[in-house]
Amino acid sequence: TSRRKFIKISALGFGGVAVAATSLESMGVNSYLEGFALEDSLVKLRQTATYCEVCFWKCAGWVHTDSKGTIHKIIGNDIDPHCNGRLCPRGTGGVGMYTDNDRLKKPLVRKVIDGEETFVETDWDEALTLIATKMKGIKKEYGAESLGLLKHGSPGSHFEHLFKAFGSESIAEPAYAQCRGPREAGFSLTFGSWVGSPEPTDIRDTKCLVLIGSHIGENMHNTQVQEMSDAIDRGATIITVDPRLSTAASKSQHWLAIKPSTDIALLLAWMNVIINENLYDKEYVDRYTLGFEELKEHVQEYTPEWAYGVTTIKPEEIRKTARIMAAAAPATIIHPGRHVTWYGDDTQRARAMAILNGLLGSWGRRGGFYFKEKISIPKFPHPPYPTPKWGWQEIGEKYPFAEMGITNELIKASLPSEDNEYPIKAWFVAGTNLNNSIPNKKLLEEAINALDFMVVVDTMPMEITGYADVVLPECTYLERYDGIRSATNREPSIALRMPAVAPRFDSKPAWWIAKQLGEKLGLHDYFKYDDFKEVIAWQLKQMGTSLEEMEKIGVKKFPRKSGPMYLEEGQDYEFYTDSGKIEFYSGALEREGFDPMPTYTKHPEPAPGYYRLNYGRSPMHTFSRTVNNPNLNDLKSENDLWVNPKVARILGLKKGQYVWLENQDGVQSSFPIRVRVTERIRWDSVYMVHGFGHNNKKLGRAHGKGASDTQLISQVAIDPIMGGTGMRGNFVKILTENPSKTVEV
Numbered sequence: 001t002s003r004r005k006f007i008k009i010s011a012l013g014f015g016g017v018a019v020a021a022t023s024l025e026s027m028g029v030n031s032y033l034e035g036f037a038l039e040d041s042l043v044k045l046r047q048t049a050t051y052c053e054v055c056f057w058k059c060a061g062w063v064h065t066d067s068k069g070t071i072h073k074i075i076g077n078d079i080d081p082h083c084n085g086r087l088c089p090r091g092t093g094g095v096g097m098y099t100d101n102d103r104l105k106k107p108l109v110r111k112v113i114d115g116e117e118t119f120v121e122t123d124w125d126e127a128l129t130l131i132a133t134k135m136k137g138i139k140k141e142y143g144a145e146s147l148g149l150l151k152h153g154s155p156g157s158h159f160e161h162l163f164k165a166f167g168s169e170s171i172a173e174p175a176y177a178q179c180r181g182p183r184e185a186g187f188s189l190t191f192g193s194w195v196g197s198p199e200p201t202d203i204r205d206t207k208c209l210v211l212i213g214s215h216i217g218e219n220m221h222n223t224q225v226q227e228m229s230d231a232i233d234r235g236a237t238i239i240t241v242d243p244r245l246s247t248a249a250s251k252s253q254h255w256l257a258i259k260p261s262t263d264i265a266l267l268l269a270w271m272n273v274i275i276n277e278n279l280y281d282k283e284y285v286d287r288y289t290l291g292f293e294e295l296k297e298h299v300q301e302y303t304p305e306w307a308y309g310v311t312t313i314k315p316e317e318i319r320k321t322a323r324i325m326a327a328a329a330p331a332t333i334i335h336p337g338r339h340v341t342w343y344g345d346d347t348q349r350a351r352a353m354a355i356l357n358g359l360l361g362s363w364g365r366r367g368g369f370y371f372k373e374k375i376s377i378p379k380f381p382h383p384p385y386p387t388p389k390w391g392w393q394e395i396g397e398k399y400p401f402a403e404m405g406i407t408n409e410l411i412k413a414s415l416p417s418e419d420n421e422y423p424i425k426a427w428f429v430a431g432t433n434l435n436n437s438i439p440n441k442k443l444l445e446e447a448i449n450a451l452d453f454m455v456v457v458d459t460m461p462m463e464i465t466g467y468a469d470v471v472l473p474e475c476t477y478l479e480r481y482d483g484i485r486s487a488t489n490r491e492p493s494i495a496l497r498m499p500a501v502a503p504r505f506d507s508k509p510a511w512w513i514a515k516q517l518g519e520k521l522g523l524h525d526y527f528k529y530d531d532f533k534e535v536i537a538w539q540l541k542q543m544g545t546s547l548e549e550m551e552k553i554g555v556k557k558f559p560r561k562s563g564p565m566y567l568e569e570g571q572d573y574e575f576y577t578d579s580g581k582i583e584f585y586s587g588a589l590e591r592e593g594f595d596p597m598p599t600y601t602k603h604p605e606p607a608p609g610y611y612r613l614n615y616g617r618s619p620m621h622t623f624s625r626t627v628n629n630p631n632l633n634d635l636k637s638e639n640d641l642w643v644n645p646k647v648a649r650i651l652g653l654k655k656g657q658y659v660w661l662e663n664q665d666g667v668q669s670s671f672p673i674r675v676r677v678t679e680r681i682r683w684d685s686v687y688m689v690h691g692f693g694h695n696n697k698k699l700g701r702a703h704g705k706g707a708s709d710t711q712l713i714s715q716v717a718i719d720p721i722m723g724g725t726g727m728r729g730n731f732v733k734i735l736t737e738n739p740s741k742t743v744e745v
């Protein structure tokens, strides 16, 4: 069938797009592979352990290098539960992060020469001395707390350690308030537990997978895609709710092309059917949940007929899909999604998804959600961190259920203000390209302009580096040690990352940069090692293994200690919520003045001539970080604008034609984007892959290619529960001519 064919194509994406992803023995024979095999048999290759940094699934792999230090390929580690021996195309292409000649090469310092601001190359000592002096100055004048860390990925943990030792917990990352925050708040208010990454969705054994705008397959999280592909082959039912015919939707038995921004209405109507038709898991609900009667009462008004008027999904379709979910339960997953900061009521949408899972009894059940486990890594000894006077919790607006720093509040706290008790005066930015990840560009630029000082640590000359006072070139993940990977899964495991090759140019690992700065700041006791390798070796020893062993095996699994993965028949279980139960009715939300159960709110709609700007991922790229990667750029070098044929007809647009976009606030895209006319998008929306439209000319391949969704997101709807930035309430009109002769083309 075509379903099967698709997944095979997608599976080919794993091995075929980048053949070296899979071990040669296990691949079918073709001439390309034979070419590799020949090369492999002639050249003695060295294998070094790593885990991938191209996205945050952190698959463990082996880097194959020859004696001259040339990397031949990166392949998956067979025993790694995050990848089962197969990397995705991006992971295989990760070597391009190392080979990219556009990389940052030397520390840069902003100087004024002949009245012009410019970057001047410098040596590490001068750059780090300057940073340490500035850090001390900020501490003296305002307190260490006024130094903010904006971070993402592995480098972040090294600087977090430095910051905490220095006395600042003013720390935030876009992975919370621009990504997963609402679902963590919503699921934790319901089940008392974060979803986390990898998600504990038991897709391997599911009978029904429900995706609410979650585009697994395009969003390439390795084992999740593998398990979904297998689930389809096994005949599991996939129900996808998406205004766009995503790849997942095209493989689903049920594609509900929902009107954007109305998902909560559908979720409430599903609850209405499941409760009123007695399809919920009575025993589970009685034993484990709180507030069923209130929920039953609450959802009465949300009938499928009511939801039809809101969502455009027919009542029969709502009833039919509700019955399918219930018939498969508890092996049904309403997937929590990942990037879920959409409309500002996102925590409530996540709550609705969590509650639906609760009604179906799928949390803690085979084929639903398993109880995840990870192993904790022993802390390398250092003195206790000083207690800062204030931290991320105090910065800016208060959001009662935020559990991590909120980037957008840290940014706002950097704006000039007389009466801000908790001001941020300088930023340290590591591993995040804020210009592409934080909406509301104007505010971001105002905040940057107000800073006393800004350091950026990156591997590439991304847009954010252009605003820095000092730019520090980090070496790539293939050239360094990093913290031991320990993440939740069905069974705990750890993975080692060690250098496969020496750093190119004058780049250095984050751990080294943090240590040098620590020493210049008098924090020697927090960095009592010469090489981070010593920290890892010490930690591994505490865990009953060793660096030598890990160098050989790369990944080590540990037995579960927290008990079985699923609830047993009739088992008593205490959830980590206030009541110890799964909370359909949330007293915690009520106490803070929020709806204790999710309700539907109407969101702004496009004015005539405007279309809702929808965005997502491509299997070849991760956010903006991969666009200049030579291997991945080769596979996809620009994004295009999905436009419904009806819209194309009205506007006279042709396939492949370049257009410009202007949003509701008059913000225009800097570069043109190519039109793709397709029935796969509703007439009221347009769609593009996030991460393109780079405007830093130093990114030779990525510069000027495609449009940036972030640039067009000037309106954000803040989630009052956890502070996330809802970004899907922006509308664009399509211009067939370059609106401004001043923009670069």
Ligand code: MGD
Binding pocket: 053, 152, 153, 155, 174, 175, 178, 179, 180, 338, 339, 430, 431, 432, 433, 434, 436, 437, 438, 439, 457, 458, 459, 460, 462, 474, 475, 476, 477, 510, 615, 616, 622, 623, 624, 625, 626, 690, 709, 710, 713, 727
């Ligand atoms: P990137 O834009 O890929 O993602 O936000 P970011 O993490 O900021 O920027 C990553 C930066 O890290 C790049 O500058 C890259 O060169 C650098 N980098 C890569 N490897 C290393 C390394 O080893 N060391 C150092 N020091 N730097 C490195 C992601 C965030 O964006 C997230 S998680 C989500 S889910 C949101 N998605 C999203 C969206 O879909 N649309 C819009 N408009 N905005 C979004 N923002 C969010």
Ligand code: SF4
Binding pocket: 052, 053, 054, 055, 056, 057, 058, 059, 083, 086, 087, 088, 089, 090, 091, 092, 220, 221, 222
């Ligand atoms: Fe790397 Fe792909 Fe795994 Fe992400 S899913 S960590 S990009 S191999």
